[in-house]
Amino acid sequence: MKILNLIMCIVLLGITSCSNESINEPIRNPAPEEANLVIKFKFDPNQIRLNNLGQPATIPNGNAAQSPNFARMSSNYIELAPTANTLLGEGAIVYDGPSTNLGGEKAIDFSQAKFAGSNETFVTIPLSEIAAGSYSWVRVSLAYQEGAINFLAADGNEYSGTLASFVGYNTYIPDLTFNGVTFPVNANKLQGFWAFEALGFTSQGQAPPGATTVPNPLFDSSPIPQGSCVVTGKFENGLNITGNETEDVVVTLSFSVNNSFEWTEITADGKYEPEAGEQLVDMGVRGLIPMID
Structure with missing residues (x-):
């Protein structure tokens, strides 16, 4: 009996000790989650259609156009600019995608590209990595677009096909695959x-240099290099980053795809007829409006 009582005393002493340790242990609050800049894409066929100077643009005589139904896009560069006089590269660079020399000269590495569809998040950046300040403009270098376009076939029927277009300054493409079809490029x-696919038919080509529209309202004060696709847009009330944010800042980059797929007409019917020899001449987006959600 004495042994049993001794054992019970030891157990009770251990419980009391653990309980006291728990009571005396300081309460540790979980570390606060870091606030981020969340960048989303949006593709808007009703947004104003602009030219390279950021001015409203109509479709030239002899051409026709349609608004593609884009499934996804990719960017290789995003920069916040404080003023209209901030030169390209002198703002806050919040995203700079991977590049490679596998194809010879420096190029966007398509094998490591990020993609986003409309109303989807493209990239998330900790706000602690962005310099505090007030930003009036955003510059976005688009790299890739993929979506559906309509065309008129030789049989007189209209069909839908998928167009993949590269609008970055230079892109190394190992293989391009969509709709179950692979285009070996390796260059x-x-x-x-x-590249284009519809009903098992495939084709590919190259638009003329300088034919891709890249709207830049800051053309005079902050030009962009020829052959790049750095689209520029203005925040309505600016984007202010204090460095003390406790919640995410969500910015939606709304791209105008209003008649952004443009071709030369052979038959003046407003329908894209590749089999009749109608050629793609422009695939650039037609404007950018950044919005703070």
Whole structure:
């Protein structure tokens, strides 16, 4: 009996000791989650259609156009600019995608590209990595677009096909695969390279240099290099980053795809007829409006 009582005393002493340790242990609050800059994409066929100077643009005589139904896009560079006089590269660079020399000259590495569909998040950046300040403009270098376009076939029927277009300054493409079809490229391709698939039919080509529209309202004060696709847009009330944010800042980059797929007409019917020899001449987006959600 004495042994049993001794054992119970030891157990009770251990419980009391653990309980006291728990009571005396300081309460540790979980570390606060870091606030981020969340960048989303949006593709808007009703947004104003602009030219290279950021001015409203109509479709030239002899051409026709349509608004593609884009499934996804990719960017290789995003920069916040404080003023209209901030030169390209002198703002806050919040995203700079991977590049490679596998194809010879420096190029966007398509094998490591990020993609986003409309109303989807493209990239998330900790706000602690962005310099505090007030930013009036955003510059976005688009690299790739993929979506559906309509065309008129030789049989007189309209069909839908998928167009993949590269609008970055230079892109190294190992293989391009969409709709279950693979286009072996394994080379650098300059702005304007495209591939098309519909009903098992495939084609690819290269738009003329300088044919891709890249709206830049800061053309006079902050030009961009020829052959790049650095689209520029203005925040309505600016983007202010204090460095003390406790919640995410969400910015939606709304791209105008209003009649952004443009071709030369052979038959003046407003329908894209590749089998009749109608050629793609422009695949650039038609404007950018950054919005703070």
